[in-house]
Amino acid sequence: MIEVARVGKTYKRGDGTPVAALKDISFRIEKGEFLTIRGPSGSGKSSMLNIMGCLDKPTCGTYRLHGEELSGYTDKQLSHVRAWKIGFVFQSFNLMPRTTALENVEIPMIYGPGHVDRKRAIAALERVGLGARAHHYGTELSGGEQQRVAIARALINDPPLILADEPTGNLDSAGGAEVMGILRQLHREGRTVVLVTHDDAVAAYAEREILFKDGALASDRKMAQFPVEAQ
Numbered sequence: 001m002i003e004v005a006r007v008g009k010t011y012k013r014g015d016g017t018p019v020a021a022l023k024d025i026s027f028r029i030e031k032g033e034f035l036t037i038r039g040p041s042g043s044g045k046s047s048m049l050n051i052m053g054c055l056d057k058p059t060c061g062t063y064r065l066h067g068e069e070l071s072g073y074t075d076k077q078l079s080h081v082r083a084w085k086i087g088f089v090f091q092s093f094n095l096m097p098r099t100t101a102l103e104n105v106e107i108p109m110i111y112g113p114g115h116v117d118r119k120r121a122i123a124a125l126e127r128v129g130l131g132a133r134a135h136h137y138g139t140e141l142s143g144g145e146q147q148r149v150a151i152a153r154a155l156i157n158d159p160p161l162i163l164a165d166e167p168t169g170n171l172d173s174a175g176g177a178e179v180m181g182i183l184r185q186l187h188r189e190g191r192t193v194v195l196v197t198h199d200d201a202v203a204a205y206a207e208r209e210i211l212f213k214d215g216a217l218a219s220d221r222k223m224a225q226f227p228v229e230a231q
C-alpha cells in the first residue's frame with residue numbers, strides 16, 4: 001500500500017543553513033497494518049508523516065501510495081490524493097475556529113465529493129460518540145471531544161489510510177484512551193493506521209514499530225503481542 005524508497009528531506013533554516021531531517025529512509029507498509037513511528041524529538045517523525053500525508057514533498061527519493069508515485073505530483077494533484085485517500089489527525093486537533101463540530105466534519109466533503117452531505121456528517125459524529133455535540137463550537141468541547149471531531153473529519157471521505165501525529169499528546173489519559181479505542185476500531189475495519197507517538201501506552205496498541213533516530217530509520221520490528229505471521 002505504501003512504499004517509501006530512499007526518501008530524504010532537507011529544510012533550510014532562516015539563515016540558509018540546511019537541516020537534513022530525513023536521510024535515505026526506506027520501508028513498506030501493507031494494507032491493514034497498524035504501526036507506530038517512534039523516536040526522540042527532532043528525529044524526523046513529523047517530516048515523514050507529512051510526506052506520507054501529502055502535506056509536504058520529499059527532497060529526494062520516492063513515495064508510492066497504492067502504486068501511484070507521488071513525489072513528482074503538483075500541489076493540486078496532492079490535494080486530490082489527500083482528500084480521497086488520507087485522513088490526517090494532528091496533535092493540536094486543528095479544528096477551524098468559530099465553526100461547529102458538524103461544519104468541521106463537512107469541510108473535506110468540499111474538497112472530495114464537492115458537495116456536503118449533512119446526514120453523512122452527522123453519522124460520522126455519531127460514530128465517534130458526539131452526535132449530541134454536532135452544533136457545539138470547538139471552544140465548547142473538551143480536548144478529547146475535539147480530537148474525536150478531528151477523527152470524524154478525517155474519516156468523512158472514507159479514506160483507506162489514517163495518519164495521526166501524536167494524536168493523544170494534548171489529552172489526559174481518559175481522552176487518550178477514547179481516541180485510541182476509535183483508532184483501533186478503524187484498524188479492525190481494515191484501514192491502515194500509522195501513528196507517531198511518544199507514549200508507551202499508545203504504542204502498545206500497534207502491531208509494528210518503526211524507530212527513527214537523527215533522521216534515519218534505526219529499527220523496524222513486529223510487536224510481541226502480535227505473533228509474526230508466515231509471509
Ligand SMILES: Nc1ncnc2c1ncn2[C@@H]1O[C@H](COP(=O)(O)OP(=O)(O)O)[C@@H](O)[C@H]1O
Nearest residue numbers: 011012013019021040041042043044045046047
Ligand atoms: N519547516 C522546517 N524548517 C526547518 N527545519 C525544520 C522544519 N520542520 C522540521 N525541521 C527540523 O527537522 C528536524 C526533524 O523535525 P521533525 O520531523 O518535526 O521531528 P519530530 O517530529 O521527530 O520531532 C528537526 O531538526 C527540526 O528542527
Ligand SMILES: [Mg+2]
Nearest residue numbers: 045046047165
Ligand atoms: Mg513531531
